[in-house]
Amino acid sequence: MIIEKIKLGVPNIWLKTFDPYRFIDFISSIENRDHYIIDPAQGLSKYSDSEYKPLLIQNPAYTPDTPFQLEPEFITCFDPILAIDYISKNSKKPSTLILNAIGDPANVAMMVSGFASSSLFQYRKAFWSDDLSKMPLQIIITSSADCPEQYASLFDFHEDTIPTLAELSTITLHIHESTNNLVIRSDQIKDIAKAGLGLTESQFIGLSLSSIVTNSTIDPKYIYDQKMSSIKKNGILEIVKPNITFSDIGGLDNIKDIIRRTAILRKDKNLVNRYGVTPIRRILMVGIPGTGKSAICQATASELNLDLARTGISQVMNSFIGQSEANMRAVFAQIKAMSPLCVWIDEFGRDLSGGGSSSHVDGGTTDRVHGEFLTGLQELPQETFLMCAANSLDALRPEMLRADRFDKIMFVGLPSIDERKHIFNIYLSTITTDHHFDYDALALASQFFTGAEIASLIREVKFYVTSSEMRPINTNDIISYIPKIKNTIWNKHNDMVISMYQYALEQWDWASNSQMEDAKIILGKSSSNKTMAWK
Numbered sequence: 001m002i003i004e005k006i007k008l009g010v011p012n013i014w015l016k017t018f019d020p021y022r023f024i025d026f027i028s029s030i031e032n033r034d035h036y037i038i039d040p041a042q043g044l045s046k047y048s049d050s051e052y053k054p055l056l057i058q059n060p061a062y063t064p065d066t067p068f069q070l071e072p073e074f075i076t077c078f079d080p081i082l083a084i085d086y087i088s089k090n091s092k093k094p095s096t097l098i099l100n101a102i103g104d105p106a107n108v109a110m111m112v113s114g115f116a117s118s119s120l121f122q123y124r125k126a127f128w129s130d131d132l133s134k135m136p137l138q139i140i141i142t143s144s145a146d147c148p149e150q151y152a153s154l155f156d157f158h159e160d161t162i163p164t165l166a167e168l169s170t171i172t173l174h175i176h177e178s179t180n181n182l183v184i185r186s187d188q189i190k191d192i193a194k195a196g197l198g199l200t201e202s203q204f205i206g207l208s209l210s211s212i213v214t215n216s217t218i219d220p221k222y223i224y225d226q227k228m229s230s231i232k233k234n235g236i237l238e239i240v241k242p243n244i245t246f247s248d249i250g251g252l253d254n255i256k257d258i259i260r261r262t263a264i265l266r267k268d269k270n271l272v273n274r275y276g277v278t279p280i281r282r283i284l285m286v287g288i289p290g291t292g293k294s295a296i297c298q299a300t301a302s303e304l305n306l307d308l309a310r311t312g313i314s315q316v317m318n319s320f321i322g323q324s325e326a327n328m329r330a331v332f333a334q335i336k337a338m339s340p341l342c343v344w345i346d347e348f349g350r351d352l353s354g355g356g357s358s359s360h361v362d363g364g365t366t367d368r369v370h371g372e373f374l375t376g377l378q379e380l381p382q383e384t385f386l387m388c389a390a391n392s393l394d395a396l397r398p399e400m401l402r403a404d405r406f407d408k409i410m411f412v413g414l415p416s417i418d419e420r421k422h423i424f425n426i427y428l429s430t431i432t433t434d435h436h437f438d439y440d441a442l443a444l445a446s447q448f449f450t451g452a453e454i455a456s457l458i459r460e461v462k463f464y465v466t467s468s469e470m471r472p473i474n475t476n477d478i479i480s481y482i483p484k485i486k487n488t489i490w491n492k493h494n495d496m497v498i499s500m501y502q503y504a505l506e507q508w509d510w511a512s513n514s515q516m517e518d519a520k521i522i523l524g525k526s527s528s529n530k531t532m533a534w535k
Contacts, residue, residue: 002158006030006138009094010156011119013140014109017160020100020142022201027096027140028052034095036087040102043076044083057086080111087137094135101143109151112139116154159329162337163201168193171201175208175218184218195220198338199227237331239338242301242308249295250426250451251419255285255410255511259300262385266304280407282377282386284348285511286393287412287504288489288497290452293389294346296412296511300387301342309335310344332376340383348388377405411504414490414497414522415451416514417443423451427458433472445479448490448522457485498523 005013006027017023028035028047035047045052056074060082064073077083080099087095101108119136126134141147147155163171172192176184184192196204204223211222232238246256258280265272265279272279285293301308311331335343380386393401401409415423420443428437446454458473461481465473490497501522510516 003030005156005158006033006096006140009123009135009138011123011136011138012116012155013138014147014155014157015140015142015160016144016146016158017142018144019160019163019200019202022163023142023160024098024100027098032093033138034087034091034093035098036083036095037098037100038078038080038083040100043078044086055086057082080108081115084112084115084137084139091137094132094138096138096140099139099141101141101145105141105143105145106148106151108141108143109148109155112141113151113154115139116151120154159333162198162333163196163204165193165197167201168196168199168204171204172208172218183212183216188218188220191220192218192223195224196227198231198334199223203227203230231334237309237311237334239307239309239341242298242342244295244298245302246299248426249292249299250422251415251514252292252296252412252511254509254513255283255296255412258283258408259303263304266383281380281382281384282388282406283408283410284388284390284401284406285410285412286390286508287500287511288414288450289391290450290489291412291414292451293391293412294344295451297342297344297346297387297389300385301344304342304385306340306342306385307338308344309338309341310346328372328376332372332379335376335384336379336381339381340385342385342387343380345386345388348390348393409508410511411500411508412511413501413504413515413519414448415454416512416518417447418514419451419512420446420449420454423454424458427455431462431472433474435472435474438475441475442478445482450489453485453489457481460485 002013002015007030015023024037035052037045037047037052039045039052039054042052042054044057045054047053054076057077059071059073059075061071062073063071077086080097083097087097099108099112115137116139119139122134122136126132126136141155147157169189172184172189176186176189192208196207199207207223207226208218210226211218215222228239246259249256262280265277271277285296287293298308335341377386388406421439424437424439424442424446446457449457457478461473461477464481465471465477501519504510505516505519
């Protein structure tokens with residue numbers, strides 16, 4: 001959109017970018033305009049013959065009739081106001097002046113604010129008179145910061161996009177050719193560019209050169225690892241290679257089936273187009289804590305052969321005014337740049353419950369973060385797969401659960417007897433022993449245990465039995481310890497579990513068919529006919 005704004009001569013544009021010189025090269029290529037810049041070394045310069053050439057302007061302090069004149073007649077210009085005056089008087093074509101705001105952006109905005117205000121009036125006048133000769137000088141300010149709020153009404157704000165795969169491939173090819181094919185194999189150009197997705201141009205070039213120094217070649221793995229390390233340091237988004245698969249998760253057959261079907265459709269675009277199928281892209285899982293929601297998010301990334309990006313609202317919240325919203329925008333910008341990804345938002349219900357936000361509590365920050373989240377959600381690339389996991393949705397606002405937010409809302413309950421057998425098998429199959437575990441007996445004895453509680457049970461039994469008797473554990477050990485382990489979720493939050501099951505039967509899909517069949521058993525175990533209202 002910004003290229004159209006430049007061509008239309010929109011007078012005042014504020015571009016937030018971490019690659020100002022990449023952007024300067026981009027707008028300098030736009031034809032039928034004169035392009036100027038105030039270069040830190042050369043002063044006011046005009047774009048000509050594929051480069052910016054310095055200009056000398058009339059010195060306002062020069063007085064030709066004064067004897068012993070100390071001021072030169074022409075000077076190098078670093079003053080935006082003098083530059084604007086010179087361009088307005090001397091340029092015969094529609095013109096653009098680019099100012100790179102280094103330091104406090106408010107200083108640059110303040111210097112040109114008077115002219116910027118006048119430009120808006122001139123632009124309107126040129127529009128209504130149909131007279132292009134009245135078009136004002138176009139000022140574009142590049143900065144790594146947002147436009148200061150007090151000057152926001154004067155500028156058309158844009159955020160620069162991170163380089164695309166095609167742009168990174170062009171950079172890589174340039175390095176390849178300029179080094180006489182010595183540091184890059186031709187078959188690695190695409191891999192190198194892909195490894196750099198999400199980096200700015202300068203970051204990508206810097207890591208490429210660093211890889212040459214370190215490895216004598218540009219190694220895609222080096223660039224990828226360094227990029228991931230940098231992202232992790234920011235603390236608001238973590239991107240990892242998933243190490244959990246569906247075989248590591250007991251049960252949950254229904255959601256596994258949905259993800260596998262989705263994987264088939266993602267691989268076969270022709271099938272999708274031929275039959276007009278819409279693949280699943282967004283799933284919200286809600287249910288009992290410790291039942292595998294987080295694990296299924298990670299395993300989904302493995303099944304779809306995607307990197308896993310993890311974030312949450314709590315990670316982006318910041319005490320500085322405006323920073324939380326900026327963090328949320330940065331998260332989604334990074335996701336867009338690095339797509340395709342599997343995005344995992346954990347503790348969705350807790351982090352996006354809006355009950356505590358108001359102008360009295362937090363200045364409306366949570367409200368604004370909610371808005372940025374919903375905007376980012378709607379603008380996710382088609383190839384991005386979103387998984388949200390929640391233990392409770394009762395505090396969520398209705399707009400979070402609107403029909404177009406998620407393709408599926410799936411309930412994850414307590415493992416069924418068959419799923420408990422599977423879970424025990426996963427955790428016990430790695431034990432070196434001649435003993436044959438009785439999975440039927442273990443599953444029967446552990447009714448109403450979550451998967452996390454089964455894992456905790458096995459860890460505790462191994463610790464006590466092995467440390468005291470110096471042998472591997474067996475079935476009887478585990479069964480004898482079950483009464484000592486407190487399956488807290490069922491015992492202490494029984495009303496909540498019952499209420500969730502009732503609501504799930506009425507409203508949601510189930511992640512497990514056998515859990516849905518077990519619902520009658522769960523509901524029949526209610527110690528009271530009264531249950532909490534839960535939704």
